[in-house]
Each structure stands twice: as structure tokens, then as C-alpha cells.
Amino acid sequence: MSHVIARRTYYVVFAVLVVLTLVTTEVAFFDFGLLNPVIALTIAVVKATVVVLYFMHMKYSSRLTMIIGGAGIFWLGILLTLTMSDYFARGAGAY
């Protein structure tokens, strides 16, 4: 139940997060057109996933806890998708 992760794992996760922060900052100065926000958000999602899995111990949590965490993301998806689809179906900048 109470799974204690080796401290080394935390240092590795920290190093990954630092590298990704530097990468996302550097990449922002190059013009990839529409891909710029996509790259920035992908890196952010990877960073958040690493934090959830290791710092927040989700990797070692029960199935029920994973479902609750996943439900949070799922509802966020509903919030963003339905809001955006409604606005864009009415035409950009119509208000």
C-alpha cells in the first residue's frame, strides 16, 4: 500500500522537468508557425504527466484513485471541447 520510491527517481524526474523547461523556452524563439503552441502544450502535458505519475505517486495508486484523476481530465475535456465547438460553430469573433 504505502510504496516508498527510491530518492534517485525524484532526482531523475526533477532533471527531466528542468530540461523540458529549458527546451520549451528555447523552442519558443523559433518560428514553427501553427506548431509553436502545439509543441509548447505537448511539452507542458509531458511535464504534468511526469509530476502526476512520480511526484504525486499516481503510478503506485489504486485503480479507483486513477479513475478519479482521469475523470478530472475527462471533465476538463468536456468543458474545453463543448465551449470551443459552440463558439466556433457560430463563427469566429461574432461577439
Added chain:
Amino acid sequence: MPDAAFDPRAVHGAQAQAAALHEPALKHHFDDLGQQKEAATLGMWLFLATEVLFFGGLFAAYFLYRVWYPEVFGEASRTLDITLGSVNTLVLIGSSLTMALAVHAAATGQRRLLMIFIALTMLLGTVFLGVKAVEYYDKIVHHHVPGPSFHFEGPAPERAQLFFSLYFAMTGLHAFHMVIGLGLMTVMLVMAWRGRFSETWYTPVEMSGLYWHFVDIIWIFLFPLLYLVDRHS
């Protein structure tokens, strides 16, 4: 009249009482510490799911206006200090590391180390808020705070004002969460100092840690969305 020995509730009560004698942290309505911790973890994640939606509304507003007014969002974003922003991101990631190490110290029963790591987490959290205050001050000086004194060079200042409204709402709500986190850490520090935690029971440290990491994750998204819009042009 039923025999008390065959009443399941009575048996359960006796077991719980026996367990409580061994473990003072165990509440009587839980079978064992594992179940109690599982319940706490589940409740904490449920709370964090509501927090995701709390911030989600702001993110939805942000995405909508960024798609509508991409040029102005780029212009306004470039007035933010990218060095301060990225350094602050590293500071917050560092505080997440010390937080994870604090939970590790608690799980291995190292009280002194636990207190050191909680104090370090608080120190880094305070540094983050300090840098944020410097950035806010800079925005006030340059009249970038939405309101009657707002001023922005460019063709569409009222749209730039939208960006800064979102900037202050999102970073402000995040900073407010940081302040709550610092309050939680203060309580954890006092509890650790009083020797309230043990290797078998340190649930408050772990739950406060979940909260702290969640606030870190919010910033992981705020940083690219607010600071890294069209930096190349």
C-alpha cells in the same frame, strides 16, 4: 435477543478498538491505516479534480480569446519578462522536488530531514511569490494593469487589456493557491516539530504534497500559455 459475540458490528468495534490501541492515528470508523490512507488519497484527488475544473474555466476563456486575437496576444505576451518567468518555473519545480523528498523523509521516519525539506519547500514557494511580486510591480509601473489607467501601444489596446485581465486572473488565482500551500506547509512544519508523524502515519504530509504538486502543474501550463506566445516574431 442476539448474542453480542455474533453481532458483526460488535466484532468490528472490538477489532477497531484493539487496532486503535496500537495506532493512535487510526480513526475508529476505518478497519486499518491502509484503508484510512486510501480514503484520504481518494478524497484529495476528488478535490483536485474540482480544482482542475476551477482553473479550467479560465483556461477556456484564455483559449477562446487567444484564437480570436492571436496578434495582440503575441504583442502583450512579449511584454512579460521571459527570464523571470522561466527562472520562476525552475524555482517551482525545485519546490516540488523538495516536497517529494519531504514526503519520502516522512515515509522513512526521518523527522529532522522532514522538517528541513518542508522549510526548503516553503523557502522556494516564497521566492516564487517574491519574483511574482516584482513582475506585478513592473506591470503596474508600465500601466499594464486593466482598468482606467491602462495603456498599451498598438492598434487594439482593448484586446491587449483582455490578455492582461487573463494574466492577472490566472497568475493571481495561482498565487492565491501558493499562499494556501504555504499555510498548509506551516501546519505540517509545526506538526512535524511536535513529532506527530511516524513511518506508519504521515497522511497530512502526503496530502499537502499532492496539493503542492497540483499547484506546480497549473504553473507548468501557465508559463508557456502566458509567456511563450509568438516569441519568435
